[in-house]
Amino acid sequence: MFGADLSYVNEMDDCGAVYRDNGRAEDPYEIFAKHGTNLVRLRLWNDPDWTEYSTLTDIKRSIRRAKDSGMAVLLDFHYSDDWADPGDQKVPAAWADLSEDALAEAVYNYTLGTLTELAGEGLYPDMVQVGNETNTEILLPGNVPEDQPIDWARNAKLLNAGILGVRAAGEQVGETPKIMLHVAQPENVEPWFDDGLAAGLLDFDVIGMSYYPKWSTRDLDGLEQTIRRLRHKFGKEVVVVETAYPFTLDGEDAAPNLLGQDSLIEGYPATLDGQRRYLTDLTQTVLSADGQGVVYWEPAWVSTGCSTRWGKGSHWENNTFFSYGDTKAHSGFDFMTATYAAPQEVKLVFKGAGDGTAYLWADFLGGRDFTLPLEPTAQGYTYATRLPAGMPVEFQLYADPALDEPLLGAEMQSLTVGTGNNRYEFEF
Structure with missing residues (x-):
């Protein structure tokens, strides 16, 4: 599984970004497929009032582009109107006043309805994430500290509602996407699943984890040991479903970048070669531990004249697979076609x-x-x-x-x- 989260591409296209490969302007989805990407990950927000992207309408456009380019699709339900991450799992505005049981019903119906609608338009995903970086309890009224205890009876009920929604869609469509649950940073994964399974989490297929050296206490050896242990303890597929590494510490615009000097690992400088070697070594680490693949976040969020909520330009351009100025595909792609030793x-x-x-x-x-x-x-x-x-x-x-x-x-x-x-x- 060589994946890329391309959730920003529609917005970048609308902002005038031109992606090039071998000197020619090309559809970015075609560039990724040509360079070995076989899975596109796409986030879905419920009903954001601050952007027109990552909505169901936008997702349909993205899935169609991915499928037309011959790539599988991982649909990432955030179950929020905004970014969902370890410290921010906010309930959508439309569900804010629901009781716990009604909230579980809303999650089930929303998941089932979204997937059956996509299936009706030939846009059915191959894999579904029930939640995004759900280290804390999902669907909360506001931000909470990451160390706040999880009400696992409630949390399992809501996650199970999403899982059951995927299963019900599979029964209607005749094919069930693989179901992934996603936790950020390898040191958090095993205790989260221990607690979740003890609380009655239903069957799922894939353990997804984010691995960013900036926010993790584990090096590549620690990641390998974690994945191998997860594979044997839980018997599920394991995927590093988010990672990134800078190819430079310089910015192309004035918007501050999220990954800087504090994101680097010794031996992997912020250069094109350093980024390529990090990704190649990471992928070999995952495969050696019998993990199923790596998904890169977000290799096409290049600098444009458009503004984010935090500044004009991109906060990620130094981690993309495209060079500054001419937006040419560079060696970041090479890890997808490197030679690896299989277990x-x-x-x-x-x-x-x-x-x-x-x-x-x-x-x-x-x-x-x-x-x-x-x-x-x-x-x-x-x-x-x-x-x-x-x-x-x-x-x-x-x-x-x-x-x-x-x-x-x-x-x-x-x-x-x-x-x-x-x-x-x-x-x-």
Whole structure:
């Protein structure tokens, strides 16, 4: 999954931006598709009174452009009239006075109605985000501190309403988009999903996370460990659904840029090469951890004569994939067509006399606080996963989840992942 959030492109086109590739002006959607983008992410606000963009009408225009260019679509429901992010999950004005039950009904009907309307016009998305950077409780009356406790009974009810709306649309249309839940910064993801699932979050397909070094406590190694742990603990696909990196610290206009010196990682300067290497290394990190892809935010928000609510121009032009002055496509795109090492399929098979649940622990789980329960099959106890070639692995099979009764002998077992057929059998 090589994605780009192109929510600004319609506005940039209307503001007179001209995107060029190889010296020629081209449709930006065609430029992204040509350079390897296979997924377009698009935000949707309920009923903003401050912009005509990212509305349902605008989204239809964007989805049509993406599909005409041969790219899949991820529709990002913000469930707000404005930006929804970790500290700002404001209920839309039309829903402000609803009771909790009525609010859940509104979320369900809005989600279902939007998707069925899009389907009727041939604009059905391939994936749907139920909420955007929902670190805090969604649909709140105003801004709240990120550390304010979440009322998970309420939060799960509202998120489930969105999930059920997507599922109901799938029943009507005959095809259900993949459902993503999205949390900002890797250090926040696991505890959020622990709490959400304990509160009764319904089934979803994809864990999406934002990863911006400026706002995260984890480096690329920490990101890899986080993704691998999430994959094994929750069994869901994992996508870095927002990231960005500056190719310069200079601005093309007077509007202050959001990513500056404090956004840089050691070894990745704010240069074209630094941006390209960051994205290539990030993508390899995600793939090595068995993540499903990377989506870049927002590589086409270039500088124009139009104004934002905070200044004239763009607050992101130093993170785009287009050069200053002539808006030519540059090497930021290259990560989408780079060569990557894919993780290897690994299957562990344990054969013995046990007929109850056994518990696998391995160091790729990232800690000894949980195990993987395995039920006996005709083959024995089996566990399949994907790990990088050359990775050393230590593991043990236990008779109990407290890790007190090892079944493979007293010593920890070990192997090194090879290439090709990685089927390992053990007797106990």
